[in-house]
Amino acid sequence: MSPLSPSDDDGPPLRADAQRNRARILDAAEAVFAELGAGASTEEVARRAGVAIGTVFRHFPTKNDLLAAIMKRLLARLVAEAGELGGGDGLFTFFSRLVAQAAGKRSVVDLLARAGVEIRLPDTVGHLEQAVGELLRQAQEAGTVATAVRLPEVMALLISVCQGALHGGWDAGLQERTLGVIFGGLRGH
């Protein structure tokens, strides 16, 4: 893994054009990887962003760095989303939203799956676990989730169901029924 990518560290601030391009590249990469999976070429990202390929590599020295940067944004968004939920149904809502996203976008899941393997993002992943943990706590307090349920299996289910939704191309009905089974299991009865 390269050292910190520009705009992450505290080095000299980026030039205006560089900031613009960096944002364009991130957006393009997110879209491209969402459509084609993490196997999509860096060239395609550059084309979509409207920059030369060299520019992509200037900002993200390796393809992995680019993936990591996207992953970080995605996770940060999820954490934010989780942070806004709560109460008895927060955890369930979070599950549903994640799955709905996963069914359409390869990136979320393709990347989620890589966390901890090729990409190291312990902090951000930790934050997500923390946020989900809080949702779990609130749900258990409200009595909508059995107290025997622990965080690791909730995370495991979250990842599983995203993977499944992605690969299986679930429609809305199947999503609902599948989650229904899991929610039943979480409730305990």
Next chain:
Amino acid sequence: MSPLSPSDDDGPPLRADAQRNRARILDAAEAVFAELGAGASTEEVARRAGVAIGTVFRHFPTKNDLLAAIMKRLLARLVAEAGELGGGDGLFTFFSRLVAQAAGKRSVVDLLARAGVEIRLPDTVGHLEQAVGELLRQAQEAGTVATAVRLPEVMALLISVCQGALHGGWDAGLQERTLGVIFGGLRGH
């Protein structure tokens, strides 16, 4: 997709050495893809099988054909395994065994996920659905699974949980607790 691979069609029977090599290639491929995922090189498969790479391509004109052949064997085994189970716990046992396999081997899941995407194996996948459907029917008859549960969500959960186990590297305890939640959901209370 290429036409039928040798030994699937009814053309002239394979020569003895060809049969031997075909079997070796399939075994090697299964092992290699299990370890390294479907991205492993055909060269590695040839090396492990102790044949030249040309031989692999003689038997399986494209890498996809090779993957399809392995997939077919894997699914056939799963169907056979499902066929031997039954009663109130058959479905649960099947789930547990699949997940236990998935946690160790990339192939099962990596390939399961591709069914219907790159690889076309409608018959065999259909057979698996049929076999799982029978397990579901028996479990519902025995009262261990709620009657509201339908086959599609069972398949969806099966695939999800395999994906999750694969990517997350679950240990035995996590497997058990995660499946516990799902089993609870299937039971209905």
Next chain:
DNA sequence: TGACAAGCTGAGTCTCCACTCACTATTCTC
């Protein structure tokens, strides 16, 4: 056992893709 078909071999081709770098263009600073 000889002859022919079937199968095996592996160096070589082709394509794709991550990544580089010498050069040019833009922005910033004073």
Next chain:
DNA sequence: GAGAATAGTGAGTGGAGACTCAGCTTGTCA
């Protein structure tokens, strides 16, 4: 607005991996 620093460009490099094929080997069958 000029000079310096920063950023952009895109043809080029290197490597990996799927797939081919001309020549050699082996099994089969009369």
